[in-house]
Amino acid sequence: MSGKGVDDVEKINDYKNEDFLLIKDVIEDNGYKMTTQRREVLMQFIRNKEEHLNVEKIYDIVKPKGIGVSTVYRSINIFVDLGILKEFRVDNTNYYELKMYAKKPLHIHFKCEKCRKIKDITDKEVIFKYLRINNLLEKEYNTEINDVDIMFHGLCSNCIDKNNIN
Amino acid sequence: MSGKGVDDVEKINDYKNEDFLLIKDVIEDNGYKMTTQRREVLMQFIRNKEEHLNVEKIYDIVKPKGIGVSTVYRSINIFVDLGILKEFRVDNTNYYELKMYAKKPLHIHFKCEKCRKIKDITDKEVIFKYLRINNLLEKEYNTEINDVDIMFHGLCSNCIDKNNIN
DNA sequence: TTTAATGCAAAGTGTTTGCACTATA
DNA sequence: TATAGTGCAAACACTTTGCATTAAA
Numbered sequence: 001m002s003g004k005g006v007d008d009v010e011k012i013n014d015y016k017n018e019d020f021l022l023i024k025d026v027i028e029d030n031g032y033k034m035t036t037q038r039r040e041v042l043m044q045f046i047r048n049k050e051e052h053l054n055v056e057k058i059y060d061i062v063k064p065k066g067i068g069v070s071t072v073y074r075s076i077n078i079f080v081d082l083g084i085l086k087e088f089r090v091d092n093t094n095y096y097e098l099k100m101y102a103k104k105p106l107h108i109h110f111k112c113e114k115c116r117k118i119k120d121i122t123d124k125e126v127i128f129k130y131l132r133i134n135n136l137l138e139k140e141y142n143t144e145i146n147d148v149d150i151m152f153h154g155l156c157s158n159c160i161d162k163n164n165i166n
Numbered sequence: 167m168s169g170k171g172v173d174d175v176e177k178i179n180d181y182k183n184e185d186f187l188l189i190k191d192v193i194e195d196n197g198y199k200m201t202t203q204r205r206e207v208l209m210q211f212i213r214n215k216e217e218h219l220n221v222e223k224i225y226d227i228v229k230p231k232g233i234g235v236s237t238v239y240r241s242i243n244i245f246v247d248l249g250i251l252k253e254f255r256v257d258n259t260n261y262y263e264l265k266m267y268a269k270k271p272l273h274i275h276f277k278c279e280k281c282r283k284i285k286d287i288t289d290k291e292v293i294f295k296y297l298r299i300n301n302l303l304e305k306e307y308n309t310e311i312n313d314v315d316i317m318f319h320g321l322c323s324n325c326i327d328k329n330n331i332n
Numbered sequence: 333t334t335t336a337a338t339g340c341a342a343a344g345t346g347t348t349t350g351c352a353c354t355a356t357a
Numbered sequence: 358t359a360t361a362g363t364g365c366a367a368a369c370a371c372t373t374t375g376c377a378t379t380a381a382a
Contacts, residue, residue: 056346069365092346113312234339237339
């Protein structure tokens with residue numbers, strides 16, 4: 001009896017995903033092979049673009065498919081080295097997110113001290129203002145800024161409102 | 167024969183240091199004792215205000231005086247909890263610096279990707295611009311921003327110049 | 333003098349590595 | 358089919374903890 005397993009169907013679908021194909025090229029251009037395991041790890045980020053994933057979360061998802069922790073670590077390390085993933089740290093845990101192909105990325109995170117949620121700030125106006133400061137800095141100090149991480153700590157609007165009620 | 171040892175003289179001098187006395191109060195207000203070990207760890211930061219210290223560096227200095235690693239870790243953790251120290255991470259290593267008493271601190275670090283040096287950015291104009299963005303964000307999103315960490319990655323002026331020669 | 337703090341060693345984390353086996357190009 | 362990649366377990370590095378001892382208030 002011929003027939004495709006669940007994994008095969010998944011694989012075929014992944015290979016239709018445009019983001020996956022672009023990143024696959026980056027990986028293979030650098031002499032790495034696109035293995036099932038790397039595809040699985042990578043797809044977690046592509047499927048949940050907005051989420052901030054850590055090794056534990058990814059391993060939980062990927063363990064049932066027989067993928068080991070070391071492979072998760074090795075994949076993520078390669079992806080970070082190749083600039084596919086961006087690492088950032090909150091509360092002693094490393095999180096990762098897709099960096100894609102922006103040349104001068106600006107990563108702004110907001111960590112609420114009460115509900116502990118991490119939010120991305122993507123407000124165009126804010127990002128634009130930050131980029132202007134970068135330019136100022138580069139000129140004034142004769143430096144080259146390739147990457148900026150900004151982490152805000154505070155209270156998000158939800159928790160501020162709850163604070164006022166009490 | 168009566169006479170003060172080197173350690174006693176150091177202690178007496180530390181107890182004349184204004185910054186030390188202020189921080190000592192914070193520690194004792196929170197029910198902690200000002201022990202010899204905590205004083206030694208703390209003084210590393212006060213004596214090298216501009217430096218970025220990690221546990222290893224502090225332990226190296228303090229080990230000859232018979233202070234253990236666990237005490238270094240325990241001291242630093244308390245200082246971070248009390249808001250005396252600020253923690254930041256570069257290349258998988260935690261660094262610490264004095265936070266002192268600024269209400270809305272803004273920590274801007276520049277990490278050169280070539281020489282790996284970490285520099286503080288203290289330029290008043292830049293900090294002021296950032297604070298204005300904070301205010302904008304707080305109003306626009308109804309949030310409260312208590313703390314901001316900014317990490318630049320790039321090439322410092324030294325390394326840029328060397329790049330151009332080659 | 334009481335109780336918090338210390339040093340040591342042991343235990344915990346999170347991450348990397350060596351090696352025999354497996355699967356990709 | 359050759360070689361890069363994998364899973365596993367062991368090793369590692371960093372950090373925390375239990376406990377008997379010490380020292381600060």
